[in-house]
Amino acid sequence: MAPKVLVSDKLSETAVQIFRDRGIDVDFRPDLGKDKEKLAEIIGDYDGLAIRSATKVTANLIEKAKNLKVIGRAGIGVDNVDREAASKAGVIVMNTPFGNMITTAEHAISMMMAVARQIPEANASTHAGKWEKSRFMGVELTSKTLGVVGAGNIGSIVCDRAKGLKMKVIAYDPFLSQEKADKMGVEKVDLDDLLVRADFITLHVPLTDQTRNILSRENIAKLKKGVRIVNCARGGLVDEEALAEALKSGHVAGAAFDVFAVEPATASPLFNLPNVVVTPHLGAATTEAQENVALQVAEQMSDYLLTGAVTNALNMPSVTAEEAKVMGPWLKLAQHLGNFTGQMTDEPIEAINILYDGEASTMNLEALTCAVIAGIMKRVNPDVNMVSAPVIAKERGIAISTTTQDQSGAFEGYIKITVVTAERERSVGGTVFSDGKPRFIQIKGINIDAEIGEHMVYTTNNDEPGIIGALGNTMGENGVNIANFTLGRSERGGEAIALLYVDDPVPAAVMDKLAETKLFRQIKPLSFDVA
The missing domain is CATH 3.40.50.720 (NAD(P)-binding Rossmann-like Domain)
Structure with missing residues (x-):
């Protein structure tokens, strides 16, 4: 389904046509911005909102805009947009600082x-x-x-x-x-x-x-x-x-x-x-400038809704269309790594430390960091995204730090995140293989090579015989099909981990049967958005 954009202020017909030419379903209602009640009534139907200065995008309006992904301001000033409310709701706010x-x-x-x-x-x-x-x-x-x-x-x-x-x-x-x-x-x-x-x-x-x-x-x-x-x-x-x-x-x-x-x-x-x-705020009031900013906001919003490219956003790192293509798998990896630690961490998080190695260190680190934080915050807020996650982390007093280094191992690049709580530190690392698929390559300092699936099970145990059998037999006897099975250990007889990628969510009763074996220190069902 094509994204829907509402233009609620006076933009040129040429700018509106840009949306249409790009395959966007655009609703051009240039006087609607003055009617707060009507705007609030219909805003929930739209993915994007293109405005000038007449439309006031309040916290109340944003609360009703359940599908809204981007607000585009044709012009430089965004005093008429509640940016804090937009960020908390995960809505990107763009302006056009160069058109005028x-x-x-x-x-x-x-x-x-x-x-x-x-x-x-x-x-x-x-x-x-x-x-x-x-x-x-x-x-x-x-x-x-x-x-x-x-x-x-x-x-x-x-x-x-x-x-x-x-x-x-x-x-x-x-x-x-x-x-x-x-x-x-x-x-x-x-x-x-x-x-x-x-x-x-x-x-x-x-x-x-x-x-x-x-x-x-x-x-x-x-x-x-x-x-x-x-x-x-x-x-x-x-x-x-x-x-x-x-x-x-x-x-x-x-x-x-x-x-x-x-x-x-x-x-x-x-x-x-x-x-x-x-003069009455005429700085940008020329025919050329008004046309330029209208065309720019239409292009920027279309790029974001269709390709994920972010330009001139005030609450999100900019990502070009080219970067979006190259970084897509790495952004997904960053989210998966964050999601893993988020699901594994029950106590309050005090700090998030992120290491970017090799190829990963040359990318748009602001965007990758936002993706990591979004993955971590998913557990506490399923609707979180790369825009709202840093806001939530800041509100919770979580310290974010990043480090970069040249290629240091067998992989051309990888990302490693460490989550710090009052009780412990938990780390996980991953990379993107040449096939474009993200992989977990290290958990708790133990090297692995795990494909990431929608439904997974994570276990920890002492390295001893019987673990594979217990996992395989229990899953098989209860109709749970294993798509991929990855093991790793710190040393012989030391701590060991297993990651199972399964076709469907594992029922609680099956998890209880695994616990009854007394072979595992920890058993945790996990889920990832791999779409």
Whole structure:
């Protein structure tokens, strides 16, 4: 059955057609996002939800979206999506951060020019029949110092455009390397240096705990007198009340804001000040950008629903279509290894340690780690997946660590996981053979070669005669057919293990008969999703 996608906001017909061309069953209802009750009523029928900003994806809506796998936001901002609720429900949240980069950067440059030359006020004055040339004395951009806070995708474009305007560009970004700064032709500085040197400051960072009020009252006081501030990034980056006071006092000469702490912004301390230019979050509002992000979100959602490729997800590692093909068996192995330890562990888990060896160490480790955690968490939550599992693990205070190493044994690559509880450590290792089938190759340090089946039985015992007979006879006498039988031991007479792959679940009565033999330390039925 083809995946079903609901488009509940205004996307272009071209974007909707992409879904159709890819074989997706798409329901285009562009005004539905405004009707919360109707949306909640029907959302359970869909695998994907494509939105812009009008649709509010709340925890309540996600709770009703039992089949939902992916939410695609045409645009960069996802303030209208409850990401925490989506992650807990295992729903991928995607955005399109690159479709409107140029548009947003151009808007920032436009706002900077507008506030430098007081264009909106001069326009209004002239329309009113006045001719106030002396009132609107502006400043040139040439040779001025532009301080760019955040030199990522959009910030770097602003830097490039500003250099074309012959401005001196300084940039603050904790992740900007000196090599990248040199390549961009900008001076890398710390924030305090930028605050006291810049004639213009433009913000291009996301809103996080670290960036909230990055231009606080304290930092605004440090600014060079006569500075002009542009914010086309996110509301909440600037203390609007403190900035309004600095504008009124003349310490800050002007400001241009496209975003506000509360949106829609019907009131702000910055409104109605003569040296402030404001626009209603127009950073991405060009015909080209709106079309680009719509096309991108349609492609991204289709790729995920049809091939498993993950692009621009905010709560899941990205996996390309090529990676998905190569990593498919390894992701399955990671889930099986996690599932084994999850089913074997009854006490609370304190830590999960994962070793990636050889070929496995060269893959997308974030995705593999999510698969391991998902496998482990299956026992406590059957609906868990690679998106929700890390959230559940974090909530439970489980420490996750990973290690990589070059090929160290007979296999080209393998994964070994160790689960730590207050009582014990339990480890299992596996690899993928050339036939693409995952195998268990080590349990509790004992080497084995076990094919993984939907229904299995795991036993531990002392290495002594009679074990194979007891297992074979008991299963045979009770109509349980063994598809594969694997044994391993630490040493002669030491600890031994057995893994049986059987055609059907083993009845509890048969497990009881095995226990009655007194030959086994542990007998455990296991199940794996091998589809």
